[in-house]
Amino acid sequence: MNRQALAGLKVAEFAAYAAGPVTGKHLADFGATVVHIESGGRPDGFRVQYPPFAGNIPGVNRSGTFAVCNNNKYDITIDLKAPGGIDLAKEVVAWADVVIENFTPGTMDRLGLGYKELSRINPGLVMLSTCNQGADGPHASHPGFGSQLTSLSGFTYLTGFPDGPLSLLFGPYIDFIGVGYGVIAVLAALDHRRRTGEGQYIDLAQYENGLQFLGPIILEYNANGRVWERAGNRCDYAAPHGVYPCQGEDRWCALSVFSDEEWQKLRVLMGNPVWAADAKFDTLLGRKQHEDELDAKMAFWTAQYTPEELMAKAQDAGLRAGAVNRIRDVYSDPQYAHRNIWRGLEHAEMGIFHFQGPPFELSETPALIDRPSPLLGEHNEEFFCEIMGMSKERFQGLVERKVIA
Amino acid sequence: MASQGQQGLLEGYRVLDLTDELGWLTGKIMGDLGADVIKVEKPGGDPGRNIGPFYHDIPHPEKSLTWWTYNNNKRGITLDITVPSGRDLFLRLAEKADFIIEGFPPGYLEEIGLGYGKLHQLNPGLILVSITPFGLSGPYSNYRASDLEIMAASGLLTLFGSPDRPPVRVAVPQSYMWAGMSAAMGALIANYYRGVSGRGQHVDLSGQASCLWAVTPAQANWDVLEKDLTRDGEFITGRSTTGAKMRAIYPCRDGYINFIVYGGVAGRATNKALVAWMQEDNMAPQFLLDKVWDTFNIATVTQEEIDEIEKPIAAFLATKTKAEFFENAIKRRMLGYPVATAADIVTDPQLKARSFWQEIEHPELGVKITYPGGFGKFSGAPCGIRRRAPLIGEHNQEVYREELGLSSAELVRLKESGVI
Numbered sequence: 001m002n003r004q005a006l007a008g009l010k011v012a013e014f015a016a017y018a019a020g021p022v023t024g025k026h027l028a029d030f031g032a033t034v035v036h037i038e039s040g041g042r043p044d045g046f047r048v049q050y051p052p053f054a055g056n057i058p059g060v061n062r063s064g065t066f067a068v069c070n071n072n073k074y075d076i077t078i079d080l081k082a083p084g085g086i087d088l089a090k091e092v093v094a095w096a097d098v099v100i101e102n103f104t105p106g107t108m109d110r111l112g113l114g115y116k117e118l119s120r121i122n123p124g125l126v127m128l129s130t131c132n133q134g135a136d137g138p139h140a141s142h143p144g145f146g147s148q149l150t151s152l153s154g155f156t157y158l159t160g161f162p163d164g165p166l167s168l169l170f171g172p173y174i175d176f177i178g179v180g181y182g183v184i185a186v187l188a189a190l191d192h193r194r195r196t197g198e199g200q201y202i203d204l205a206q207y208e209n210g211l212q213f214l215g216p217i218i219l220e221y222n223a224n225g226r227v228w229e230r231a232g233n234r235c236d237y238a239a240p241h242g243v244y245p246c247q248g249e250d251r252w253c254a255l256s257v258f259s260d261e262e263w264q265k266l267r268v269l270m271g272n273p274v275w276a277a278d279a280k281f282d283t284l285l286g287r288k289q290h291e292d293e294l295d296a297k298m299a300f301w302t303a304q305y306t307p308e309e310l311m312a313k314a315q316d317a318g319l320r321a322g323a324v325n326r327i328r329d330v331y332s333d334p335q336y337a338h339r340n341i342w343r344g345l346e347h348a349e350m351g352i353f354h355f356q357g358p359p360f361e362l363s364e365t366p367a368l369i370d371r372p373s374p375l376l377g378e379h380n381e382e383f384f385c386e387i388m389g390m391s392k393e394r395f396q397g398l399v400e401r402k403v404i405a
Numbered sequence: 406m407a408s409q410g411q412q413g414l415l416e417g418y419r420v421l422d423l424t425d426e427l428g429w430l431t432g433k434i435m436g437d438l439g440a441d442v443i444k445v446e447k448p449g450g451d452p453g454r455n456i457g458p459f460y461h462d463i464p465h466p467e468k469s470l471t472w473w474t475y476n477n478n479k480r481g482i483t484l485d486i487t488v489p490s491g492r493d494l495f496l497r498l499a500e501k502a503d504f505i506i507e508g509f510p511p512g513y514l515e516e517i518g519l520g521y522g523k524l525h526q527l528n529p530g531l532i533l534v535s536i537t538p539f540g541l542s543g544p545y546s547n548y549r550a551s552d553l554e555i556m557a558a559s560g561l562l563t564l565f566g567s568p569d570r571p572p573v574r575v576a577v578p579q580s581y582m583w584a585g586m587s588a589a590m591g592a593l594i595a596n597y598y599r600g601v602s603g604r605g606q607h608v609d610l611s612g613q614a615s616c617l618w619a620v621t622p623a624q625a626n627w628d629v630l631e632k633d634l635t636r637d638g639e640f641i642t643g644r645s646t647t648g649a650k651m652r653a654i655y656p657c658r659d660g661y662i663n664f665i666v667y668g669g670v671a672g673r674a675t676n677k678a679l680v681a682w683m684q685e686d687n688m689a690p691q692f693l694l695d696k697v698w699d700t701f702n703i704a705t706v707t708q709e710e711i712d713e714i715e716k717p718i719a720a721f722l723a724t725k726t727k728a729e730f731f732e733n734a735i736k737r738r739m740l741g742y743p744v745a746t747a748a749d750i751v752t753d754p755q756l757k758a759r760s761f762w763q764e765i766e767h768p769e770l771g772v773k774i775t776y777p778g779g780f781g782k783f784s785g786a787p788c789g790i791r792r793r794a795p796l797i798g799e800h801n802q803e804v805y806r807e808e809l810g811l812s813s814a815e816l817v818r819l820k821e822s823g824v825i
Contacts (some may be wrong), residue, residue, distance in 0.1 A: 217577060
């Protein structure tokens with residue numbers, strides 16, 4: 001077996017919730033040594049504020065949301081407010097190649113852990129700051145969560161049926177966009193460092209990351225003066241193009257037809273019903289013009305099948321179709337199973353938890369998910385003494401003085 | 406931050422981009438970081454150039470705003486890789502490439518003699534990135550899917566929309582974005598390994614799995630509690646152990662506001678600040694003024710309590726405009742934002758102050774158009790748009806003549822035979 005892709009890379013996270021930690025998690029999945037730094041007095045917010053908790057009983061080591069974001073990491077606790085706490089944090093930074101932080105802008109500077117100071121200690125350091133609005137500008141220090149930033153960045157306005165209410169994108173959607181760009185930025189900076197020896201400070205605003213996913217709405221407004229509106233499940237150049245009801249309670253299947261030829265295939269698949277023979281449905285323009293009627297007729301046909309049956313049947317006929325997987329279904333989805341997305345590992349307080357693998361497979365250096373999310377402060381001794389080479393005496397002293405706490 | 410003239414972080418890398426809309430973003434991101442990305446289109450151009458909207462509503466392959474958005478920072482050549490003459494040229498390009506990104510159906514490159522084995526033999530350091538809806542192998546690998554089907558199968562769609570309507574997608578395809586961004590992550594992890602070992606590899610990206618991260622923390626709710634979360638429209642769910650849900654979208658005078666009653670430090674401060682603001686307008690009922698926010702715990706709140714709190718908040722927010730709310734949210738350090746439209750976004754003072762927008766010249770149209778700029782700011786390198794998307798075959802001369810050394814007579818022959 002090859003060494004892991006990121007073996008030897010050292011990452012220190014002064015981070016909590018999603019955007020910072022999941023960036024580190026992806027690096028850890030591919031072999032980086034990642035340490036998640038918390039404090040016993042103020043743990044990662046996902047440990048305390050964010051259900052689900054195992055057995056529905058809150059507890060710092062019982063949060064499923066924390067678990068999903070933090071497998072394969074070491075967890076240490078440093079009280080940054082204790083005398084010597086900041087100095088200890090700096091020693092961890094001196095050890096690291098990469099620092100990831102997602103505090104409100106200015107926080108690291110106030111703690112004496114800003115890039116200027118840290119790059120003095122560690123000149124080749126790559127430091128990623130990821131936050132809502134970016135490190136500067138009039139709104140930089142405004143607090144915010146991803147579940148609301150998706151509204152400021154345009155996603156909410158674009159989601160829903162034109163005659164119905166808007167919809168939230170469920171969770172901190174935009175945080176995970178920030179994660180992707182964070183991983184990309186860190187790896188690009190590390191490559192640059194390999195070639196030039198230079199470190200890097202990276203300032204990511206999740207707001208600006210999110211807008212990368214909505215570029216066309218900006219060009220449409222700037223070039224044509226039009227505001228992009230929500231459109232249900234419709235698409236300008238395809239019909240039918242929708243999510244149709246199926247057998248079962250609240251079960252659905254997506255299906256779309258992008259050409260007249262595909263429409264003819266669909267007619268055959270439906271058993272050539274009389275309504276579909278109407279010439280008005282033969283062309284895209286005709287199907288778009290009569291789309292309400294088309295969707296209603298389609299729904300009558302799709303309702304005979306389960307989503308999985310319909311998906312298989314339509315795909316076998318060469319058509320695009322996709323069952324709407326419920327969340328429970330993603331754990332049994334055969335394609336996810338084939339890709340080994342879920343890796344069940346025993347967690348000391350939660351029992352078996354299914355950690356999530358990456359969406360990409362690397363032929364030579366696959367991800368290795370082999371350690372569950374850590375308990376709070378679980379690796380204090382192992383990390384400081386074995387990985388950083390601190391003497392046991394000094395470690396005990398720091399514990400007694402509650403610097404490691 | 407970085408000044409003009411500095412080199413991008415990925416300067417010096419050559420990327421060949423043979424993707425369709427599912428994978429456009431990967432090359433765009435690498436281009437933002439300074440890589441030399443060459444979009445290889447089939448003669449006549451990428452069919453994705455026909456996706457609207459179009460500049461001034463003129464449907465034309467050189468005027469697709471969607472294509473422009475995701476194909477800037479790329480040079481463009483045309484090449485028919487299915488015929489021996491084209492295949493030969495492609496292999497000459499592949500020999501010198503660092504990354505090839507492709508989005509053909511699984512097995513297609515092998516079929517035409519350009520599979521990973523062949524490319525690896527030619528160029529052992531090459532990183533081949535394959536971007537497909539479901540991945541290169543497995544029971545769904547040959548299934549076809551557009552954005553809607555990928556979103557559905559990923560698990561994300563079940564979380565979007567109102568309970569009384571079908572699940573609903575975002576009006577701008579999102580699975581293509583997740584796929585393209587995630588593929589760039591995989592490519593750069595492989596690149597790190599190449600930097601250490603000198604060895605290339607094959608990155609196999611699944612569009613379906615790319616979207617799965619965005620369901621977080623719904624998957625954890627199933628894994629830990631067997632609680633199957635589903636769409637709840639304007640409400641946020643899964644935040645309280647009692648199952649209470651909170652309203653997130655409130656109508657206001659000229660649109661909508663995203664406001665959520667949260668707990669935690671920021672949430673409690675927000676609730677206090679909002680009640681103080683309501684009081685200034687005499688719209689804060691006594692029970693809200695009396696509320697002890699410091700002990701308010703969102704993780705254990707009941708639906709009854711939440712409903713009671715939200716009612717006067719809704720009445721208050723209905724009297725405000727989006728801009729008034731935004732101004733006050735900033736000033737009073739409250740969580741919450743307007744539900745912005747494109748028109749709101751382009752005037753946001755924060756984005757302006759951070760010089761996010763970039764004016765890009767389209768000389769063939771004689772106009773400049775403002776684009777979203779780079780995804781991040783780097784202390785020692787630029788990140789953003791350096792060139793508009795290419796016209797069809799715009800860089801054929803540059804690439805084939807100047808780099809591969811073909812003569813103009815050879816170029817003419819290739820054009821006449823439909824290879825380029």
